[in-house]
Each structure stands twice: as C-alpha cells, then as structure tokens.
Amino acid sequence: xxxxxxxxxxxxxxxxxxxxxxxxxxxxxxxxxxxxxxxxxxxxxxxxxxxxxxxxxxxxxxxxxxxxxxxxxxxxxxxxxxxxxxx
Numbered sequence: 001x002x003x004x005x006x007x008x009x010x011x012x013x014x015x016x017x018x019x020x021x022x023x024x025x026x027x028x029x030x031x032x033x034x035x036x037x038x039x040x041x042x043x044x045x046x047x048x049x050x051x052x053x054x055x056x057x058x059x060x061x062x063x064x065x066x067x068x069x070x071x072x073x074x075x076x077x078x079x080x081x082x083x084x085x086x087x
Contacts, residue, residue: 040069 016036024032048054048061 020032020036023035044065045054048057048065052061054061
C-alpha cells in the first residue's frame with residue numbers, strides 16, 4: 001500500500017475514533033466499543049458481499065476478516081503497551 005493510501009486509512013479511522021470518543025463522553029457503559037465493533041462487522045459483511053458470493057465463500061471471508069482484525073489489534077495493543085511503559 002502506498003504512503004498516501006496509508007495516511008488516508010488513518011485519517012478515516014481517526015474520524016470513527018473521534019466520533020466514538022465524543023459519544024463516550026456521555027456514555028460510560030462500554031457500549032460505544034461494542035457499537036463500533038458491530039458497525040465494523042456489519043460493514044465488513046457488506047464489503048465482502050460486493051466481492052464474492054457469501055453463501056459459497058463465507059468461511060474464507062470470516063477467516064480473512066478475522067485475520068486482518070487480529071493483526072490490526074495486535075499492532076495497536078503493542079503500541080499502547082509502549083505508550084504506557086513510557087509513563
């Protein structure tokens with residue numbers, strides 16, 4: 001992926017994070033995180049439906065999206081570990 005595409009992805013992600021943080025200001029129930037993960041899952045299912053026959057390719061799509069999320073989560077957890085260790 002090019003640096004411009006990477007920057008665009010981060011910019012889009014920041015918009016979702018900013019909205020989640022704004023909502024979390026008035027809702028401390030933990031539902032904001034659940035909602036953003038549900039929205040990601042719903043959109044991912046939609047995205048997959050545009051590129052494949054989900055009835056035939058469901059397991060592969062689940063695996064692909066699960067692997068991608070796990071990789072992104074691992075990177076972000078490591079980032080937070082590093083940030084918190086510097087405090």
